Amino acid sequence: MNVLAALFLAATVALLTGCGGESKSDKSEADSISAPLNEITKLGEIPSIMSEGLTEEEKAELRDQIMPGGVGDVKAAEEKFKALxxxxxxxxxxxxNSLGVMYYTGEAVSKTLSxxxxxxDPELAAxxxxxxxEQGYADAQFNLGLMYANGEGVPQDLTQAAELFKSAAExxxxxxxxxxxxxxxxxEGVDRDEKKAVEWFKKAAAQGNEDAQANLDAIKASGK
Structure with missing residues (x-):
């Protein structure tokens, strides 16, 4: 996955309580799992999920590999933007997708009609x-899913968000x-299905996703 072409969301499970309230055991389970967290990765930055545990030398090498030429050079950056x-x-x-990231993070400047x-510009990003x-690009499906989930640039629609996440997840x-x-x-956005949740957490954990593994551990600890 092109790390410059993604808005990273480390989404862990946040349990929802029913209309009848929550029991003490329910509350303990909910407290053991953290809420969703967003991380926006701008051009010129390495996402923390990619740089965690790396030495400064390794970070520099990674930056050279994934950063576009011209970061820090205004003229070169302008030429790169035109080409993009x-x-x-x-x-x-x-x-x-890269343009969407730039407009979302403010790396690209836009203006209103006035x-x-x-x-x-979240609307332009979306x-x-x-x-x-629409072309089946997974990073874009994920990014657009985030925007629907958060109601940024588009009306909040958890069903649409789930569909986009599924397309990218597959x-x-x-x-x-x-x-x-x-x-x-x-x-949220789908019928609750713990079996499917575990299946997707396992797929993500198998790729080294620490949040997914934490979710699996929390579910296991709850005795489910």
Missing amino acids: MADARAGDPAAQ GQVLNT GWFFRAA QGHVDAQNNLGAMYFTG
């Missing part, structure tokens, strides 16, 4: 993610697998 825009308009899903400069997601997108597991566990 051309590729995106030509239908390249990777470029479309000329007001926007620091970030539009580019949508174009790439292609092996590890964060989408973990998120989908979380949604099945809580019943």
